[in-house]
Amino acid sequence: MASISVLGYGVVGTGIADLINKNKEKFKSITGEDLNISSILVRDKSKHEQKQNYHLITDNIEKVFNSPVDIIVEVMGGIHPAYDYVKKALKLKKHVVTANKDLIAEHGKELLDLAEANGVTLNFEASVGGGIPILKPLIECLSGNEIIGIKAILNGTTNFILSKMYSENASYEDALKLAQELGFAEANPDSDVLGYDAARKLSILSTIAYNKKINWKDLNLNGITSIDKIDFEYAKLNECTIKLLAVSKSQNNKVYGFVQPVMVRLDSYLSKLDDELNGIVIEGDAVGNVFFSGKGAGMLPTASSVFGDITDIIQNKNKKNIKFNADNAFIEKCWCDKSSWLVRIKTEDRLNTICTLSNNFKNCHIYTSNVTQANEVAAVIYEEYESTLKHTLEKFLDIPYINEIKKFMVL
Amino acid sequence: MASISVLGYGVVGTGIADLINKNKEKFKSITGEDLNISSILVRDKSKHEQKQNYHLITDNIEKVFNSPVDIIVEVMGGIHPAYDYVKKALKLKKHVVTANKDLIAEHGKELLDLAEANGVTLNFEASVGGGIPILKPLIECLSGNEIIGIKAILNGTTNFILSKMYSENASYEDALKLAQELGFAEANPDSDVLGYDAARKLSILSTIAYNKKINWKDLNLNGITSIDKIDFEYAKLNECTIKLLAVSKSQNNKVYGFVQPVMVRLDSYLSKLDDELNGIVIEGDAVGNVFFSGKGAGMLPTASSVFGDITDIIQNKNKKNIKFNADNAFIEKCWCDKSSWLVRIKTEDRLNTICTLSNNFKNCHIYTSNVTQANEVAAVIYEEYESTLKHTLEKFLDIPYINEIKKFMVL
Known part of the structure; x- marks a missing residue:
């Protein structure tokens, strides 16, 4: 029996409960185990009275931790209280599946180390790219x-x-x-x-x-x-x-x-x-x-990735977690390769700005189309390093008639 | 120690040997185990005398099976003798990784059942889509x-x-x-x-x-x-x-x-x-x-998928194989949804063919451009089932002045 507790019953939590209920038979055929939701944690029970799984809903996190649960699915989002709950779950040797990119981006290393130390798995496929297996x-x-x-x-x-x-x-x-x-x-x-x-x-x-x-x-x-x-x-x-x-x-x-x-x-x-x-x-x-x-988001696509993570944990019970390096x-910040750039320069003197551009960038196409605004010069600068471009454009800003510069990489 | 034997030392086999040699350290950091090629099976040793791994090369399959090997990587292609070698490997409780789509398409079910019965894994990521994880x-x-x-x-x-x-x-x-x-x-x-x-x-x-x-x-x-x-x-x-x-x-x-x-x-x-x-x-x-x-093919893309399969086996030692259903x-054969179709009808009578087309397909655009050949009528037929289209076009072929019909789904 794989017993799941879901923390959070918003859009994604609802999708996960749906997918779990729908796929019980398939899950058993893949893993040989029954799949079951033991509890769903919400902040305010009264908001969920009309929901299908109301009998599973609790607002007491301790109840979740004290119930027989194998995998905690965290889909509350945000750092607090998700961070504390996930830490506590891992310390209690519960596997964790999360869709929370904030949590993994901020505390991924600590949580993965904690999972490894406790012999459990922390999976987070849905935290990047939603439903896309990445x-x-x-x-x-x-x-x-x-x-x-x-x-x-x-x-x-x-x-x-x-x-x-x-x-x-x-x-x-x-x-x-x-x-x-x-x-x-x-x-x-x-x-x-x-x-x-x-x-x-x-x-x-x-x-x-x-x-x-x-x-x-x-x-x-x-x-x-x-x-x-x-x-x-x-x-x-x-x-x-x-x-x-x-x-x-x-x-x-x-x-x-x-x-x-x-x-x-x-x-x-x-x-x-x-x-x-x-x-x-x-x-x-x-x-x-x-x-x-x-x-990249949405109820069922996100739930699809979470479900894959649950299956993975039950199928591969002794799998090592990925490690995040501490180094x-x-x-x-400046891009490593030469690239083309589109620049828009707000100026009070178009003619001199065009001369300045041409003098500084040999490989440059200045727009003369009717897109061009009265007080600006736009150009594509070809095959230039971002560091060089940035340095030159910063000097342009010292010129009295140049007011503002916007630049885009062209890829 | 994960000991690998590679069957076949053509383009893909060479790529696999390269990737294994290059990634030994990384493999150890992921799985905790050393990765090692114990033998490479070829048909004709004399053709490989100049190769880097010549000391590992053998033309004797029994030598491969009798050496201490954990995973057999089959990249010979074709059904024979790959089918016999893979079957024997599985019976000897060796894991198998193959890139062989012919083998899996023809004998996938039997081989997966055999792997499961012997408590080993058969992985075949590279058999579809080459380097693409699919x-x-x-x-x-x-x-x-x-x-x-x-x-x-x-x-x-x-x-x-x-x-x-x-x-x-x-x-x-x-x-x-x-x-x-x-x-x-x-x-x-x-x-x-x-x-x-x-x-x-x-x-x-x-x-x-x-x-x-x-x-x-x-x-x-x-x-x-x-x-x-x-x-x-x-x-x-x-x-x-x-x-x-x-x-x-x-x-x-x-x-x-x-x-x-x-x-x-x-x-x-x-x-x-x-x-x-x-x-x-x-x-x-x-x-x-x-x-x-x-x-979808090539030396290193295919080797990339094979390497992923090897890592998977060592990391997830007790994983169940996917099963192919026997049912x-x-x-x-006819497509289920309505679609648009481009048809080219070779005819000796364009005018009557155009009339026939218009009479049979209400939603149809007949080409009059200069692409159109002297002896043919081409048209796009919109929103039609393939079964209906096929039936009607077969009747067209009974008309004396219509000689040949070519059709394409437009998607």
Whole structure:
């Protein structure tokens, strides 16, 4: 008998209870064991009176820990009290499955060590990419590879907003409002639109991929809040769309990593991921590029990954946990490879700005199309290192007639 | 100590030996065990005298079985003698990893049962999709899903040929010749170009996905040998390319399955998979569509999957094998859903053929462009069942002035 306690009975918790009830027979045929929910922890029981599994609901965490439970499924989200509950569960030698990227990004190493010390498993497939199988394939199937790089769309909210800005020519504000109305964005969307959520997921993937500690706050972070309609017009001129990309690369013992809006060519896979879809390209030295995509969030996709994690624990009882390395990676914020860049320079003197651009960047195309605003110069600068570009653009800002510069990588 | 014997030392065997030698330290850090090649079986030792691992090479299978070996890696390909060697290995309680789709498609059930009876594992990730992690994600990560459908490009040779026909306007014969020169196609390309290879892989995926026995020969099979330049011109008119798709679907206790050239819209993921790339869309009832792509063949991509299988065996020593169900699926050759179809009708009487088409298919667009050949009528028929279409087109062939009909699904 595999006895499950679910902490949290919101959207994801409900999906997990549904999948468990639906798949009992299949689970038994795979693992030889019965699958059973022993309790569901909620904050306020009165809110769940109408629900199917009301008899399993408790608001008392001690009751959960004192009941005969093999696996604790944590889908409360956030750090508190999830962190304390998961720690306590592991110390009580309960296996844990979590969908909580904040928890794993902040405390993954400590929790994995604690799991190992107590001879239990901590699985967290749903914490990155929602329903997409990505952590198990990365850790297990690609174990013969040195991972060179990761390029991904990891946040459904921002991808939905940017998709609407592209396809419906919506403003950022209108697209955000629509996302909130449809439940794709929260009332306070900061964690998504500022890129924090994607950065946490990228840090989990990169920590595993490069076997070094990657703190999400050390990545080069830029959200989507300042993206406007004109940016999309330039993207279209360039046969691109704009995506919030989460990218990292390991090279010469350094890790390069960013989460930022990037102009992505329309003929690439990642440009085809619309709305709430997520996608991840993993580059391994043996396998080359492998691409995974699917729904990055939502009730049943997330529950699908959690269910896979539960099956994994019951099937592979003595499996060692993945370890998160304690050694900090040396993280560089400027990108390692030459790239093309789209720059928009707000200026009071277009002619002199064009001269300045041409003098500083030999390989540069200055836009003369009717997208160009009266008080700005826009250009694509080809084959330039980010460090050089950044240094030069910083000097531009000292020029009196140049007021503001916005830049996008073109990938 | 995990001691490996490799059967076969061609391209894939060489890649595996390389990956094992390169990843010994990593393997130890993951599993806690040393990894070691104890022997490599070849047919003719004299051909391998210059190779790095010559001291490990033997042409005597009994030597392999009598040496202390934990895992037999079978990368000889073909049914004989691979089938006998794998059976003997399993009976001797050796774990087996194979990249051999012919073997698994033909004898998968027997071999998996044999492995289970002997308490050992038979892994075969590389048999489908080469380097792409697909079987483990399907079996383990998506275990909470009922799998509804599979849509895939599973053969690199035909995908290379069709890519060249599309992008370089090459004839089938020229593209095949190029593929042979570059090593993407064998001297006898029948198994690839007739669709047998893709059908074997689709049968493995479908057998797992629907938990029913799917014999590859029961699928609706059409190769690419009759695809010509004009087909591609019609594809382009339709904003499509042509791909050899391997598609199956489970519905109302029936399985629908085909491998055939399909007109694939240019805005879809699968149309973006060029040259030797493979890609697989799995549709699960909880997770929705999940897409996996990468290199479907080649030395190191295949070795990457084999290495993952080896790690899996050492890490999860008591894992149960997946079972192949003995119950035959009820397989329907005509596709279950309404679809659009492009038809090309060779005729001696265009006007009457156009009338016949219009009379029989209400929702139909007849091409009048300059692609159209003097002796043919081409049309897209919308929203029609394959069974209805087939029945009607068969009647057309009884009309004296209609000589030949070619049809493509448009997806």
